[in-house]
Amino acid sequence: MRLLERFVVRKDHRSTWAAVPVAMLLIAVLAGCSQQQLDGFMPGERGTTDKGDLMMTFWVNSWIILLVVGLITWGLLIWAAVVYRRRRNDTGLPKQMRYHQPMEVFFTVVPIILVAGFFAFTARDQAIVEQNFAADQASAVAGQEVRDVHIEVYGKQWAWDFNYLDVAGSPYDGGVYTQGIQAQEERDENDRLTGEIEYEKLPVLMLPVGANVTLDLKSRDVAHSFWVPDFHYKEDTIPGKTNQYSFVPEREGVYIGKCAELCGEYHSMMLFEVHVVSEAEYNEYIQSLRDAGNVGAVGDEGNRNDNLPGTEAPDFSEHDESK
Structure with missing residues (x-):
């Protein structure tokens, strides 16, 4: 009996010491x-x-x-x-x-x-x-009025259009817009494509830091997907449908955006940049678009599906030579 007690005590003692290096290894891994x-x-x-x-x-x-x-x-x-x-001396099937x-x-x-x-x-x-801000309702944080920004985002093959809509309290009237082109590749001295993107030519979505931003996500042609990886958010843009996303950008910087829905030959070139800037810089950017004549918005009238020919047979009666 004493021998058994010694064995049990010794076994527990060894198990305790064996657990120490395991715990230390786990702590080191997590700390690293x-x-x-x-x-x-x-x-x-x-x-x-x-x-x-x-x-x-x-x-x-x-x-x-x-x-x-x-x-x-x-x-x-x-x-x-x-x-x-199965052991070496086992025969037959195990108990079922x-x-x-x-x-x-x-x-x-x-x-x-x-x-x-x-x-x-x-x-x-x-x-x-998915909770959206009211586009016409001002918000307050820490006793300070927070600016509301409402932007229409149109995905198209293979770029992005942005309409900065007029909202209550906005320093500009009527809104402004930008129309983007797909990503362009740089060329070397021999006019050969290098595979590098000319980022300065990408469409830019400008946002003021700390503002209540509401995006109306739409499509001009086929299904696309608005994705900013750093924002941890992705939303489809569907023809004939408007999806909304509201958020507050809290850190200034430049963030890359892309289309996350296979939409044709140049899907991989459907890139854009999000610039989160101070309110003063944002106001300067909006004013620069006004000075360039980009006043108003390019809405659904620019959609490809709204400008397709109809299915009815054309009327050629005026050109009937028999008359």
Whole structure:
């Protein structure tokens, strides 16, 4: 009995010491993670927009839960393969079981809980992200009036148009617009394409930092998708339909945008830039468009699908030579 007690004590003692280096290794690995790794390798930084962090947190937490489920699943598979492997002296088939009710209940209930949980959190965060500002209603943060900005975004093969619409409290009247072209490749001294993009020629979406921005997302021809990776947001632009997205850009900088829906031969060249600037710079940009004569908006009248020929047969009665 004493020998057994010594063995048990010694075994527990060894297990404790074995757990110490494992814990230290785990701490070192977690401490060595970069901020990008802690953010689930999502593009951009936290604090870029008011809604981007919400989506990044949901992404990271989802991966943590899925990794835990994966580790448990892999562990059970390896354990079953090792413990119940066929031994050298085994003959015949192992004992067969028709079912194991507790295990079946476990494998049914746990997936239902996981799916229901993911659905609930997805619906909650999506409702927050899709909540739009009232375009004609001023907002206040910390006792200060926040500027409202309303912009129509048109996707087209293979570029972007932006209409800066007039809103209450705007320093300009009537709105202004820009019409973009698809990305252009640089050429070398022998006039050969280098594969590099001339970024200064990309369409630019200008936004004032800290403003309540509402985007009306539309298409002039086929289905596109408005995507700014650093904003952690993507929304389709569908012909004949308007999708809206409201957010607050919180960090000044230049962010690349692109089309995320295969839309034809030059889909990969359908790029644009988002410039988040101070309000003074934003006002100067709007004034520069007014000075250039880009006053008003190029709306649905510029859509390709609204300018196609009809299906009715043409009337040639006026050119009938028999008359």
